[in-house]
Amino acid sequence: MVEFKRMCVLPSRRPLSACASACAPAAVVLFSAYAGLESKAALAQGADTGKPVVFMVAMADDPGAPVPRARPVQSGDASTPPRPDAAPTIYAVVAMQDVPQASVTDTGEAAPAHTVAPPPVHAPVHAPVHAPVHAETVAQAAAPSPSEFEPQPTAQSAPQNTPESASGSASGSTSNSTPGSASNSTPENAKPGDSPTTSGNEPPTVSMPAAPPPGGAPQPSPINPLTPSASASDVPEPNDDVRRRVFALATSGGAVRALDEAKARPDVFTPVDVASIQELDIRQQVRGGRAKVRAMTSADRFDALDSAIHEAEEFDKQLPSTPEYSEVRAALAGDRTVAYAARGRMEDAVAAFETIPPHSAISVEALTGVGDAYSYLQEPAKAEQVFRRAQDQETATTPDTATLGYQYGTHTRLIDVREGLFYSLTDQNKYTQAKQVLDDIHAALPPAAEVHPWDVANDDYLRYYRLLAQYQIYVGQTSTGLAGLQKLEEQVPFSSEVRNAQADATLGMGRTRKARDMYSASLTDHPDNIEALAGLGRSSLALGDYANARQIDGAFDDTFPENGSVRSFKRDFAAYRAPVVTVELNGEHGNSVLADNEFASDTTIYSPPIYDYWRIFSHTFFGYANTDIGNTSRTRTGVGGDYRNGALTLTAEATRSMGGYGRTGGNGEVSYQFNDYLSASAGVDSDSNALPWKAYVEHLWGKSAQASLNFVDGDQRSASLSYAASRYSDSNFNQEIALSGTQRVFTTANQFINVSLNLSTGSNTISNATYYAPGRDYTAEVVAMHQWAIWRSGEKALVQRFYVTAGAYNERGFGTSPEFGARIEHAWTFSHDIALTYGIGVLSHAYDGSREFSETAYATLTVPF
Known part of the structure; x- marks a missing residue:
């Protein structure tokens, strides 16, 4: 060179x-x-x-x-x-x-x-x-x-x-x-x-010098600004020196002056040359506007970038659609991609990028910008493709001429590209490939002994160890990942990135109060940290502090549309603010002691929040069963409201069951979260839907009450102790006590295994009822659940769960008999928090000494509008 x-x-x-x-x-x-x-x-x-x-x-x-x-x-x-x-x-x-x-x-x-x-x-x-x-x-x-x-x-x-x-x-x-x-x-x-x-x-x-062209008009020249017209001999003509100097000036930060000089020499620079230099001028405006966006948090942070976008759009309209301008149009589309992504207009960024011909030279800046846009739009597979292309260009031995105009000033570094690639892979559950990216980052770092305090490698080492800790948490090595983040915090106690990563991991484990305190502490030291404020908003939603979440949403307004953390919070806040419909369906066949065939649906429609904490809802239950003593159906509708404020949740509903033996009743429930681990709930229902189907055939009704104490330690272990009692209209009094616990026993990337132990006992005061009502029974079960994350693309995912049940059932007067069962379940998550879960299963169980083999099917759909 x-x-x-x-x-x-x-x-x-x-x-x-x-x-x-x-x-x-x-x-x-x-x-x-x-x-x-x-x-x-x-x-x-x-x-x-x-x-x-x-x-x-x-x-x-x-x-x-x-x-x-x-x-x-x-x-x-x-x-x-x-x-x-x-x-x-x-x-x-x-x-x-x-x-x-x-x-x-x-x-x-x-x-x-x-x-x-x-x-x-x-x-x-x-x-x-x-x-x-x-x-x-x-x-x-x-x-x-x-x-x-x-x-x-x-x-x-x-x-x-x-x-x-x-x-x-x-x-x-x-x-x-x-x-x-x-x-x-x-x-x-x-x-x-x-x-x-x-x-x-x-x-x-x-x-x-060569003779001027006829008529004094400049001849067409190559569109590439760094490839001036070649002379017939090895010695360049004087005009070539002018072209080289002006184009080099344009690519090194002086596009404004270069454009003036090019316009002043129409004998040297063709209209295509002038358009190329004008595109470089726009590129530098985009670069400056993007730097301002990254450095500011005030509402006017987009002023310079909006001006650059407007000029780029106007210039794009003026460019002729002729072949000689194709490279200029492609380069301009790359500039617009960078600008739109920095502005948070991700759909526009993708649209501009996809107008670039497949074989055109694209800058690393444009590839990284559209990669961020794809990730923002929950399309990590496309983000992976462009990030890999950007990585190849950054590591290539030949110069990347498409990135000229960005090498002076803030520009995308190789570690920035690899970090984007890392997140695009984890968003697809490609953890093996994500680990390879981390290895590439580590291999590119200089030896730690050669790093000075003022070197940028210090920040690169910090970023690497933060990503490594997050990777360990993603693949289930939660303790190791948190220990790594804790070690980083001890070395750089005021790093907002490390503290935010710790808080994110804590929130993901379900320890919302601790996560909220960590976000608040980070904001104390870094009041302008956007990621910490977004995390505080998410933890506020999880804790039911909706007034604080609404204030944070108002503080963000439209000032940070390009920030991924802000987007995640706003998505969760929009889901909270939306009306929600929940539909539960279940059916069973072959358990003749309870019912030959049964089907039930439970539909609830919630309104948007009212004054942050209140909602009203409509609830409808419908069930049908055919038994050996007759067929029956039951319909109950109700309206009610709930109050959710912090640790306290209250629900109340007025109900009416239909038919000749219908009743007017009501139900309610109260729950309280003492801390991140312990919670309690209690509820009553004056017209219960939980009676055996043969009891409804006999036109019975019942009242019920229940209470539970629950312990949850993230996703690693949980336990529950519950008590339920029901009084039927025939004076039967049914009671049940249940104790259960779950422990994670195996974890790897995309898979884990939980083992649960369930113990329960029940009793009835009437033993000769037409419906199944044992005087006393005992159940002991061991349930192993294997979960496999089959597919993921951003917020969209498919998870498969397989349950195997084995245990023993003892009924007074009939002795002990084994029971076993299995079921498989798929849980889909679609865009905008739409969730669908369905499954089928089989169960072998003895009732009154007679073994029954039944098949079950169920589905649950949740749709926020």
Whole structure:
């Protein structure tokens, strides 16, 4: 890769930024340069004494570097020795008539009117003296960014590449250079007619300019801004140097100035060239707007980005739909993708990205932006594809020309791409591949012993260990993952990322109060941390603190539409605010002691929240059964309301059962959550739906009451103790006590096994009823449940559960008999929290000494509108 440096001599008292502007657009004077190169005497007679001779040196750069590096022009200063591997090229330039031109600021924008730059020269004659530069090498050259045109302190140096025999001693020259900037050098003893010559006093070869096209119109040029038109010979034409400089300026942060210069030279730049530079200008506006979005939390954070989006959309409308503009349109679509994703307009980002032809060059920024958009829209498979493509481009040995314009300033790094890839894989339950991504991140990190406190690798190490801990939690190694996060917190106690990861894991385990306290503590130290505030909102919803959740939703408003954590909270909050319909269906066949066939449906419709904590609902139960003593059906409807505020939940319902023996009744329930582990509930029902079906055939009704004490330790273990009692209208009093416990015994990625032990006993005061009512019975069961996460795509998932039951049943008067059963269940989660669960099972059980074999089926559907 070749990097061009410019040294020019202009009158003193002119700033370096003005010098750079003056030398750039100089006009070509071919005949005087050609004549002057024949001899030193001829040059002395032909050159204008008021026009200094300008030299330009091109130093060879590292051809393997993906991004050009700015470097000062080599001089005779002992502190900056010339590179041994550099192949310098010296150009002799004769400055001619001055033309006024505006200066440029370090941001690439035109300077104010009161800032007057020295008048530039016309296009110079670039006469290579040594080692001509080939077009394919120069195509990768970089130009200085606008900030490098600032005046710098001068330093004394003697140019080593100019033979002293041409112009006398050059030891008193003044050199002014910065990386990638122009340099001023004026030999003290130089005469107006002197000119540098090659060793051996051989005159240099001068390349004559090509004839202009007929009519003065510029010929079409390649669309790629870094691939200027090639000359017929190995020596580039003067216009090629102008094109290279302007395009390099455009890709290095100076697109505004480059656009002005391109428009001022219609003989050099075609309309396609101008469109390419204008696209780079928009790209840099998008980059600046995105940086502002990331750095601010106020409501005006999108002002600059919205302006860039508007300009990009208008420019897209103006672009002709002809083939020569195809690459410009593709690059502009990439810019719009980045802008829309940063703005939170994810559907627009995807739509813009999908207009790019499949084989077009796409920047890493655009690929990462649409990857974030796909993840946001719960399409992780598509996100994985674009993140992998971005990773390939970031790790490729060849330069990524599509990303030019982003290498100066904040841009996407390889670890950013891999983090996005990691989450897209975990959102598909591809944990083996996600672990490989973590290994790639770790392998790319420098040795810890070589990392300094100020290195960015410190943050990269922190990010790696945070992702590793999250991965361990995802695959069920919860204790190991939390221990890793705890160790990180001890090393960086005020890191909001680590503390938020701890709180997220705690919330996922069901310890909502602890998670809420952790989010609150993080916000105390980082009041503007958006992820912590979103986490506090989610924990508030889980705890029933809906007023606080509503305040957080109002605080977010539409200020952070691009943030994934905010999106998750807003999705949960919208689901809470939505009306909900729940339908439960179940049926059984073959258990003749209870019923030959039975079917029941239970439907509940909830209203949106009223004053945050109140809801009203409508409830309808319908059941049908045919038995050996007759058929029956039961319908009961009711309306009620519930109150959910923090740890307390109250429900009350007025009911009416239909038919000739219908009754008016009511039911209610109260529950209280003492802490993250312990809760209790109690309820009553004056017209119960839980009587045996043969009791309803006999037109009986019953009252019931129940109470329970529950213990839950995340998803690892749980226990419950319950008591239920029912009084039937025939004076039968039924009681039941049950104790159950569940323990996680095996965990791996996507699968786990729980084992439950259930113990229960029941009694009835009437033993000779027409319905099944044993005087005393006992049940002991062991249930093993295997869960397998078959498929997942973002919030959409399919989980399979398989239950195996084995135990013993003892009925007073009939002895003990074994029981066994099995069932399989699928649980679907669709978009917008729509859930569907269904299953089938079989059970072998003895009743009154007679074994029954029955089949069951059930389904539950929950739909938030």
